[in-house]
Amino acid sequence: MRFIAMCFRNFKRRRLRTILCLSGCTLAVTFLVGVGASILRATTIIWDMNMLFENEIVVVSRDVLVIQGFPIGGTIPQTIVDELGGIEGVKEVIPMIFVIELRDGKISRIFPANITIGLPLEKIPSTFSFTGIGVEGNLPRERKEVLVGGSIADQYGLSAGDVISLKGENLTISGILRGPSMILSRSIIMSLKTCQEIYKYSGQISMVVVEPEAAADVKKVACEIESKINFVMALTENERNELTKPVLDELNFWNNGLRLLLLSISAMLIAVVEVMNVSESRRDIATLVAIGAPKVAILKMVIAEVALIGLSGGFLGLIFGGLAAVSLASSYTHIPIQMFIQSFFQLVTPQLTIEVLVLTLTTCCLSAVIPAMFALRINVNETLRAEY
């Protein structure tokens, strides 16, 4: 039987109802994808933050909020570096400054959303030498040289050798950092001293990254640091993950709750519309049964209608949801929307796409149960006898 053709003709006959139902589904999926993609982006960034400091200890001021490897607020005196070097089990210490700028125009005229990372020049090669990272040009070798993240470079058309002005200071771009990290793609990396000068962090740093000796017990070293140095937290990778876990769990909980709610509303909407459709098609269904159509054919008719609405809503929702996620990301980072459109599939990942389509299809199948049962319970005799 030509179920799909029949479905489309049925939709055409009931176009207003179909459009309203489809709009409802599209809206639900748009919301679901928009929020889902934004949450996914946030969690990816959070996990990204650990990339630089795997298996290392991060030492920060005790009143600082730490999201994975990134401290927000608070500084510690740079003299702490010497104290840390003397602690047993410590192999290397790297002092760092993180300047996180979330709003447009506050710090730099040209970098609306960026992270400035300052660290000793000699430590840059070892810090940024992990897999997947590439540099177009060179790493900074002098005080006035900076490494710029790929996203910033693409946004402003920068390349190695260009000079940029940061808070009135002219800096030469030694290279462009390319890689999968969203954080690093929006970073400006420079020498610690330059960063301290530009941002007025004289004698202060945000944190120290401590690399323990290979044989040392990381946890023990962290405890030793906290006991010997006043007013600092020494966080191992596990501890940092534990600090972040509740935030991520909370995000996932609300994301899943929202999904459940939206899909339930969609399912009810589809079920109501399909029950109305079946109710109006009682005579057609009764005729089909009378001339010998099997129950499976009736079920297929109902399911095909519901699946078509759901899948169309799913596809449209994916497109609109993706655009919503792009707009959201652009609006809260002030990064131009084109930058996100170029990396559309990083926001709306294949995994999210499949997840949404599977969820939508499952919802449709569930919402088809009631109309299908209703269709199968139609009393053929009474329906054929009734006057219309």
Add this chain to the structure above:
Amino acid sequence: MIVETRNLTKIYHVGSSAITAINDVNLKIEKGTIISIVGPSGAGKTTLLNLIGLIDKPTFGKVFLGGIDTSLLGENERRKIRLTRIGFIFQTFNLLPHLTAIENVELPMALAGFTQRKQKERALQLLSLVGLDKRANHFPKQLSVGEMQRVAIARALANNPSLILADEPTGELDSKTGMEIIRLLHDLCREENITMIVATHDEKTAKISDVVYQMLDGKLK
């Protein structure tokens, strides 16, 4: 004997009262015979056709089709008999509104598992037989009532049934179109040696039948 009913009785329960729609009907119909069942509305004609057509089940009694006791059959076997051996023609045509004339005729063949090519060939042949080959791609709402009933006749003949059950086939038609339809049905059944049972309250329709039964209050005379 293609159709036989023994002590066929159908009782409907409405609230606390029981209504006997069919009361102890015994009928024997030979192959190729055209039967008319004449009676006023509510006499039980449609119920009798529904019982013979295996759409409904009797309260008592039995229906034999081609010698098979249908009371022993499961729902799926009854459905297959409806699909392959019985053609239904309804008073209000009951064409599916979202299918074209040819698609409506193809429908029983599609359900019976014919190939698409065969469905199309036979549907066109049947539409040509009822004089509607040029209206094959029209939707029911684009056809006149007479044309709709012709499409319904073509659909009833689609799977080469041995029995056609026509419930008030001229009920929605004017007398001229009604007579044309009845003659068409008569000729087709004669040509193909198909047994036909027509329920009608129209005496003219009954006149062209081989046997005419009167039905009143569920009883056949």
